[in-house]
Structures are given as C-alpha cells and as structure tokens.
Amino acid sequence: MTGLKIDEVAKQSGLTKRTIRYYEQIGLLSSPPRSEGGFRLYSEEHVNFLKKITNAKEVMGFSLAELQEFIKLNDTLELQRHDYRQVKGTELQREKLEKVLDTVEEQLKLLEQKKKNILKVEGDLVSLRDRAKAALIRFEEEK
Amino acid sequence: MTGLKIDEVAKQSGLTKRTIRYYEQIGLLSSPPRSEGGFRLYSEEHVNFLKKITNAKEVMGFSLAELQEFIKLNDTLELQRHDYRQVKGTELQREKLEKVLDTVEEQLKLLEQKKKNILKVEGDLVSLRDRAKAALIRFEEEK
DNA sequence: TTATAAGTTAACATTTACGTCAACGTAACT
DNA sequence: AGTTACGTTGACGTAAATGTTAACTTATAA
Numbered sequence: 001m002t003g004l005k006i007d008e009v010a011k012q013s014g015l016t017k018r019t020i021r022y023y024e025q026i027g028l029l030s031s032p033p034r035s036e037g038g039f040r041l042y043s044e045e046h047v048n049f050l051k052k053i054t055n056a057k058e059v060m061g062f063s064l065a066e067l068q069e070f071i072k073l074n075d076t077l078e079l080q081r082h083d084y085r086q087v088k089g090t091e092l093q094r095e096k097l098e099k100v101l102d103t104v105e106e107q108l109k110l111l112e113q114k115k116k117n118i119l120k121v122e123g124d125l126v127s128l129r130d131r132a133k134a135a136l137i138r139f140e141e142e143k
Numbered sequence: 144m145t146g147l148k149i150d151e152v153a154k155q156s157g158l159t160k161r162t163i164r165y166y167e168q169i170g171l172l173s174s175p176p177r178s179e180g181g182f183r184l185y186s187e188e189h190v191n192f193l194k195k196i197t198n199a200k201e202v203m204g205f206s207l208a209e210l211q212e213f214i215k216l217n218d219t220l221e222l223q224r225h226d227y228r229q230v231k232g233t234e235l236q237r238e239k240l241e242k243v244l245d246t247v248e249e250q251l252k253l254l255e256q257k258k259k260n261i262l263k264v265e266g267d268l269v270s271l272r273d274r275a276k277a278a279l280i281r282f283e284e285e286k
Numbered sequence: 287t288t289a290t291a292a293g294t295t296a297a298c299a300t301t302t303a304c305g306t307c308a309a310c311g312t313a314a315c316t
Numbered sequence: 317a318g319t320t321a322c323g324t325t326g327a328c329g330t331a332a333a334t335g336t337t338a339a340c341t342t343a344t345a346a
Contacts, residue, residue, distance in 0.1 A: 005322080005323075006322090006323075007322070007323085016304080016305085017323090018303095018304065018305065018306085019303080019304065019305095021324090021325095022303075022304065026303095035312090035313095035323095036312090037311075037312045037313075037323080037324090038311080038312080038323075038324060039312075039313085039322090039323055039324080040323085040324090052267070055260050055263060055264060056264050056267070058204060058257075058260065059257070059260045059261050059263075059264045060264065061201055061204070063302070063303090064302075064303070065302090073271070074271060077271065077274050077275060077278065080278050081274075081278070093282075094279070094282050097275055097278050097279050097282070098279065100271075100275045101272065101275040101276065101279065104268055104271050104272045104275060105272060107268055108265070108268050108269070108272065111261060111264065111265050111268065114201075114202070114261065115258075115261060117198050117201065117202050118202050118254060118257065118258065118261075120198060120202075121198060121199050121202045121203065121254065122251070122254050124195070124199070125247055125250055125251050125254065126251070128216070128217060128220065128243075128247050129244065129247045129248060129251065131220050131224070132220060132240055132243045132244040132247060133244065135220065135223050135224070135240050136237070136240050136241065136244065139236075139237050139240070148292080148293075149292090149293075150292070150293085159334080159335085160292095160293090161333095161334065161335065161336090162333080162334065164294090164295095165333075165334070178293095178342090178343095179342090180293080180294095180341075180342045180343075181293075181294065181341080181342080182292090182293055182294080182342075182343085183293085183294090206332070206333090207332075207333075208332090
C-alpha cells in the first residue's frame with residue numbers, strides 16, 4: 001500500500017498528471033503498480049526518471065520518440081549487464097552494443113556543438129544587454 | 144536581378160522552402176525584394192538572419208512567437224540608436240529600454256541554468272558510453 | 287521553342303504533445 | 317454515512333509548425 005500517488009508525482013516532477021499518464025501510455029514511463037482500487041502507485045525512481053528525461057528533452061531538444069530511442073539504448077545495456085550469462089557472446093548482442101556506442105558518441109558530439117551554439121547566443125545576448133545599458137546611461141546623463 | 148533564390152537559401156540555412164515562406168508570412172523574416180517575375184531574391188543577410196534565429200530557437204527552446212518578441216527588442220534598440228535625436232528623453236522610451244534589459248538578463252540567467260543542465264546530460268551520456276565500452280571489452284576478452 | 291525545373295499562392299492535412307471534459311469509481315475526512 | 321477530493325478511462329479538442337497538393341507562372345536549357 002506504499003507509493004506516491006499521481007498528484008504528488010506531478011508536483012515533484014513539474015509535469016501535469018495528464019502528461020505523466022500520457023508518458024506511460026506511449027511507453028515512455030514504465031507502468032507503476034496499482035493499489036487495490038486501481039490507483040497508480042509510484043516510487044521515487046519514477047520521479048527521478050521523469051526529472052531526468054524532462055531535462056534531457058529540454059537540453060537536447062529531443063522529441064518524445066527520440067527520448068524513447070534513448071531509453072531503449074539504456075535498457076539494452078542494463079539487459080546486457082543482467083542477462084550476461086545467458087546471452088554472452090552472441091554476435092547479435094555485440095552489434096547492438098556497437099550501435100549503442102555509436103549513437104551515444106554521436107549525441108556527445110551534438111552536445112559539444114550545442115555548447116558552442118549556446119556561446120553564440122550568449123554573445124548576442126550580452127551585446128544586446130550592453131547596448132541596452134549604454135542607451136539607459138545616455139538617458140541618465142541627459143537629465 | 145541579383146540575389147539568392149529560395150531554394151538556395153533553403154540549402155544554406157537548412158530550412159525548407161515552406162518554412163522560409165512561413166517565417167516571412169508571420170513577419171519573422173523581412174520580405175525580400177522580388178524579381179520581375181515575382182521570385183523572391185534574398186541577400187546573404189537573410190541567410191545569416193535565418194541561421195541566427197534557428198540557432199537561438201534551438202538553444203533557447205523559443206517558440207516562433209518568443210523569437211519575434213526578441214527580434215522586436217533588438218529592433219527597439221536599433222531604433223533607439225538611430226532615432227536618437229527624435230525620441231531622446233521620453234519616458235516611454237526609457238521604460239521600453241528597461242524592459243529590454245530585464246528580459247535579456249532573465250534570458251542570460253536561463254542560459255546559465257541551461258549550461259548546468261547540459262553538464263548533467265553530458266554526465267549521463269558519458270557514463271552510458273563507458274558502460275557500453277566496458278561491455279564491448281568483455282566481449283573481446285571472451286573470444 | 288518546347289520540355290523541364292523551379293518559382294508563386296492558397297488551401298487543406300498532419301504531427302506532436304498535450305488540455306479539457308464527461309462519467310464514473312475510490313479514499314479521506316467529519 | 318455523506319460530502320469532498322482525488323483517482324480512472326475515454327473521447328474529443330487544440331495550438332504550433334510545418335507537410336502536401338493543386339493550379340498556375342516564370343526561368344532554364346537542349
């Protein structure tokens with residue numbers, strides 16, 4: 001009978017209840033257990049997961065579909081780790097792992113680019129700010 | 144008869160022709176001159192502008208409406224600079240300037256936050272990459 | 287000069303990521 | 317035991333930002 005109800009999760013994650021259910025519906029968020037009466041009961045992990053993916057979504061500009069792709073990569077790796085004995089050494093698994101690695105490194109490159117772009121925008125903003133400041137100072141001087 | 148045609152601008156900016164016309168339609172991109180026959184003839188400046196705003200859009204997560212707001216701020220400042228004699232000293236202009244300044248500084252703060260968030264995501268990605276690498280190495284060792 | 291490629295407007299379609307509302311069940315409080 | 321608050325599903329609505337198609341015009345080039 002333990003676990004957070006959806007309203008609490010909404011508050012902690014900053015998402016709406018609608019959005020949380022929607023994420024579950026599209027398979028982005030794993031279905032939490034239900035109470036006797038059918039209420040969703042979330043764990044802290046669910047909350048952390050939501051925080052993490054909303055952050056990634058904003059930072060990377062990911063669509064929900066892209067987000068899913070990424071979570072799948074993560075899961076592939078977890079699966080690889082846990083089912084190690086059973087699946088070890090299959091060529092299939094190796095290919096999957098290599099795909100994960102490629103994708104992640106691609107994303108890391110994109111992040112680098114993103115950092116550069118942020119610097120550009122920051123430069124523009126700073127110059128805008130300075131011009132605004134200068135103009136204001138001229139006002140003062142004229143009084 | 145000089146100037147870039149829309150297809151060229153699309154290539155250089157990475158946007159589609161539809162999008163470029165749309166941006167003009169909503170007043171985000173200034174209407175370029177037309178050729179005799181009615182073709183849009185763009186300058187390099189148009190291309191740069193498009194690059195700049197798409198960058199800002201991605202980096203800041205701006206909607207097109209927000210983007211417009213921002214361009215208006217910029218224009219206000221340019222206008223302030225050029226029509227200096229005419230409008231100088233009016234209280235209205237000062238208020239506008241202060242609003243510009245406030246908004247810009249707010250955006251700069253957001254950018255700082257955004258940088259921190261990037262670092263978080265980057266950390267996640269790096270750990271994902273390292274786990275993938277480690278798993279691959281285990282494959283090699285088992286051969 | 288005539289096909290073909292690229293431009294134009296206008297209108298309708300589509301996708302994403304939710305918001306909103308209805309009708310109903312469950313928990314909590316008094 | 318009754319009221320109020322919160323939960324559930326399902327269906328329909330919507331805003332932003334394009335995609336797509338049609339019908340037509342203008343450049344390009346063989």
